[in-house]
Amino acid sequence: MNVxxxxxxxxxxxxxxxxxxxxxxxxxxxxTPEHVVLSYHLAGPIRRGLAWGIDTLIRGAxxxxxxxxxxxxxxxxxxxxxxxxxxxxxxxxxEWAYFVVCDVVMSGRSLGKKALRLRVVSAQxxxxxxxxxxxxxxxxxxxxxxxxxxxxxVCMMADGRFRRLxxxxxxxxxxxxxxxxxxxxxxxxxxxxxxxxxxxxxxVELSASEREAIELFMLRRGDLSDARADELxxxxxxxxxKRLRLRYTHPARFLGLVYHCHIRARx
Numbered sequence: 158m159n160v161x162x163x164x165x166x167x168x169x170x171x172x173x174x175x176x177x178x179x180x181x182x183x184x185x186x187x188x189t190p191e192h193v194v195l196s197y198h199l200a201g202p203i204r205r206g207l208a209w210g211i212d213t214l215i216r217g218a219x220x221x222x223x224x225x226x227x228x229x230x231x232x233x234x235x236x237x238x239x240x241x242x243x244x245x246x247x248x249x250x251x252e253w254a255y256f257v258v259c260d261v262v263m264s265g266r267s268l269g270k271k272a273l274r275l276r277v278v279s280a281q282x283x284x285x286x287x288x289x290x291x292x293x294x295x296x297x298x299x300x301x302x303x304x305x306x307x308x309x310x311v312c313m314m315a316d317g318r319f320r321r322l323x324x325x326x327x328x329x330x331x332x333x334x335x336x337x338x339x340x341x342x343x344x345x346x347x348x349x350x351x352x353x354x355x356x357x358x359x360x361v362e363l364s365a366s367e368r369e370a371i372e373l374f375m376l377r378r379g380d381l382s383d384a385r386a387d388e389l390x391x392x393x394x395x396x397x398x399k400r401l402r403l404r405y406t407h408p409a410r411f412l413g414l415v416y417h418c419h420i421r422a423r424x
Contacts, residue, residue, distance in 0.1 A: 185318055185330070187282040195282045198333040200275045202313045205331055209306075211269030216251045223247055253294070260290035274336065280328040293323035342420050343375040345413040353414055358401065361418040367397065371416045378409065 187195045227240050259267040265277035265285045277285045277293070300309030300321045309321035318330055363371070370393055378386055390408035397415060398405055405411035 183333075187280070197278075197282065197330070198335060199319050200331040200333045201319050202310055204273055204275065204333065205313070205319070206306075206310075208267070208269035208273045208275050211272055212255070212267050213269075215268055216255060219251060220244075220248065256294045256297075257287070257290045260285055260294075261287055265290075270331075274334045275331055276334055277329050277331055280330060285329055289327045289329055293327035293329050296321075296323035296326055299323075343372055343416075345375070345417050349414055349417050354418070357403070357414055357418050359418070360422040361401065361415050363415070363419045367393070368416070368419065371412050374409075375413060375416065378413075383409070 183199050183201065185197050185199055187197065224244060227244060256267055259270075260277055263271065266275065270276060277290070279285055279289060297309075300306055300312070300323055302308045306321075309323075312321045312325070313319045316325070318324075320330065324330065374386075374390060374393070381389065386409040387407060390412050394405060394408035394411050398411065401415070403411075
């Protein structure tokens with residue numbers, strides 16, 4: 158299911174009113190194969206540099222602790238050469254595998270990116286894959302040239318989407334995810350009737366991403382025509398109906414009813 162189409166805080170449905178506090182030159186729009194336009198905040202060089210600095214401090218702290226433990230340990234046999242070899246292996250893993258593992262395990266975020274609410278996504282707005290992550294991180298060596306990521310910073314400032322060489326080759330973007338304030342669950346209007354609820358299961362389980370996507374759709378529902386709302390809702394309703402083994406006539410209403418049952422069960 159392409160839940161990223163309606164993910165709150167990460168993408169917005171085209172046609173929703175823009176907030177006046179947003180800077181237009183830090184946003185990009187991506188049209189998915191379903192012809193839904195996503196709008197993202199782009200992460201600039203300064204914020205990305207701060208995230209890299211946090212990651213560098215974390216990796217340095219790991220190396221320091223490991224070096225102290227290794228130096229004081231009497232369990233490692235083989236002398237200083239063997240200890241130095243283990244230390245160099247850790248240096249290699251932290252330099253080349255740290256970001257790739259974080260991208261895969263934490264959905265495009267390293268610890269530094271998570272602290273600054275950044276995320277790596279594909280140029281199509283989808284989660285970054287293992288191959289893309291490997292490619293963009295292998296090119297860190299080129300971005301580092303001649304020293305201190307000078308070439309990477311120049312590329313980011315010259316590119317309209319703040320992409321370094323690794324991003325350009327791998328086809329990835331780094332986006333900024335604004336903090337989303339807490340809000341009450343949206344209400345279905347008009348309220349569901351007993352006849353509508355009778356053919357739905359009493360307990361509907363939704364994943365966090367499914368719930369997030371339906372909530373965003375319901376919040377934007379008033380800004381969309383009935384035809385456009387059903388068109389967007391179909392992206393989520395079709396796989397959801399297959400999973401629940403249900404049929405529907407109006408996708409937008411179906412999503413609202415499923416969400417209502419989910420909230421009622423949790424309450």
